[in-house]
Amino acid sequence: MMSSFTLDEINAQPGIWRDWAAPLASRATGIREWIATRAPREIWLSGAGTSAYIGEALARQVTGEGPPLLPLATTDLVARPGLGANRPGPALSVQFGRSGNSSETVGLIDLLDAHMPGVDRLNITCNPDSALATRQGPGPGETQAIILPPATHDRGFAMTSSFTTMYLTALACLDAGFDAGTALPALSDAAAAILPGLWSLDAPRPERAIFLGSGELTGIARESALKVLELTAGRTLTQWDSTLGFRHGPKAAVDGGTAVFVMIHPDPQTARYDMDLAAEIRRQFPDISVTTIGGEGCDIALNLTGTAGDAVLYVLPAQVLAHRWSEALGLPVDDPFAGRNLTRVVSGVELYGWQR
Template sequence: MSTNLDTWATWREIHQQPAVWRAWGEALDVTGLRSWIVAQNADEVWFCGAGTSAYIGDIIAAAVPGTRSVPSTDLVANPRAFLSGNRPLVVSFGRSGNSTESLGTLDALDALAPDASRLHITCNPDGALATRTSPGPLKVINLPEVTHDEGFAMTSSFSTMLLTALALFDEACDVPARFNALADQLESLLPQFGTPRPDRAVYVGSGPLAFAAREAALKVMELTAGQTPALWDSSLGFRHGPKSFVRDTTSITVFSSPQTPTNAYDTDLVTELRAQFPDARVTNIGPKGDIVIDMPFGTAWAAPLCIASSQIDGVQWAADLGLNVDNPFTGQGTLSRVVSGVKLHGVD
């Protein structure tokens, strides 16, 4: 395994998550924000973002009734397909708040749904999501600046935006106590994560954990600059073709749910994969897994704990490859920390 990983900002940002969650759970004005949300009387809640920020919405929408994931990449490409007279509360996530799709989403709302209520959750107090005004109701949540990750890969930014939205849109709870419990668990889990670099990686799960698997796969691909191909799917969907991706040198991680009958399907898949691919590394992460993660608050709340395993692996594998962990694409000019190269086309 790699050594001297503390020299990388990404490694430090992964390990700062428990402390960030504890402090933010105390500081977040949950009561005031939930009251504002209710007052908007929206027909539907949309979660918008691109890439990792979109996966936040996928995870929450799979768990919280009355919410919908609308990736900004979809909305910007075809705004009239979404903005057709409905009254959504549009929740936008953004680490920098300056991505082209974030700006395009705001432009589309201004043009086609100016009265729609907006809630911006961002890590950058100087970004467009934090500073741009709206013709309709607007609330901005600026996360602690320490979550504005320096590294290419979103880590503490992702998890803190996700937990913030769950605190506001899932059933009401004692937020400081819940954030503290999650922080305690992550602190105990981080030393348990870390595996040898495989040729390929697969992440699967069910419900919200299927979308956690999507973010996990993206993390290891990003951090290893595509040198570790990674696939994600649902536990039941994986057999329908995607399983052909597996080789003897593949690492397969199953995020297992505590719910019935979901857990039975997750467990059946683990058993099947171990029998069919005895030389592959199959790891079950969940309440009764090889790495135990308790999920008393539901699988959406446990998603950041599961995904932390891929954050650790991604950094270690990138370092093993000799990459710049904080910018794996140095010198390539193909990907950047804030997506560039997208030309916005106006809404007629």
């Protein structure tokens, strides 16, 4: 295995989570109190690409009392400002960003400043010098920013530790039942036990890879598919879907060169549907690879902790396999596109003013 920033960043996640546990637990308590005082009618979860998938997963993960969570990607809000401006308020905008400086990140900040100044903001970023970290709204909405540990500011092209740590950070701030002080060390131990086996899996690169999951794991499946697509520079085609949604047309993508990964949900009721689909695909396509990911008895067992943070463990196989398959293709893993048509931080998007 050749060294790379991406390899180091994947393997660094257990240590990052453990070190972040106590600071996050303290900060999250204050953020939850602030949210309760501000009493938003709804909470928007925004980001672009991988950062948007954090919101998609969280919106299906956080349960209990509190305002509804709406995944509204920055790419959607910037292109269609009315999606936010025409909603009843008050609202809290939670925006995620590794760099905190992408075109759409800045575009959403500008949009809130100009047209939705009453929206409160919680910005979660890995870059202390970014727009997300430093810009304050004009009011009357209030702005809070959480800066993640420096190690999460991935230097590789693909988001790995930034994705999982931003997810856990938001979970701690939005779900009072998630105790970061105890959950993150447990997740750290689980990930540290899993990773060595993932690097030695017998899993040759397929022509296409499909990732499936239910609930919050649908968002994790989407992120998993993107990791493989990115790090193999599009030479491994990928697809993602919900477990039950896959039968309704998308299963047409399966052929002899496909590898299917089915995430078995920790909830026993949900897991029945996941396991049924895995068995169905194996029966209908006996010559392809079908791999289950989840708790005890799965092909890839994750040492689940029983906390809401277990979702981050499900993305580790795709992170590792994407790196291995990229290396097998002879690509520079930290920049598979060699700066040609995709870049680590999206910039140069023309932003247009909006007239309400």
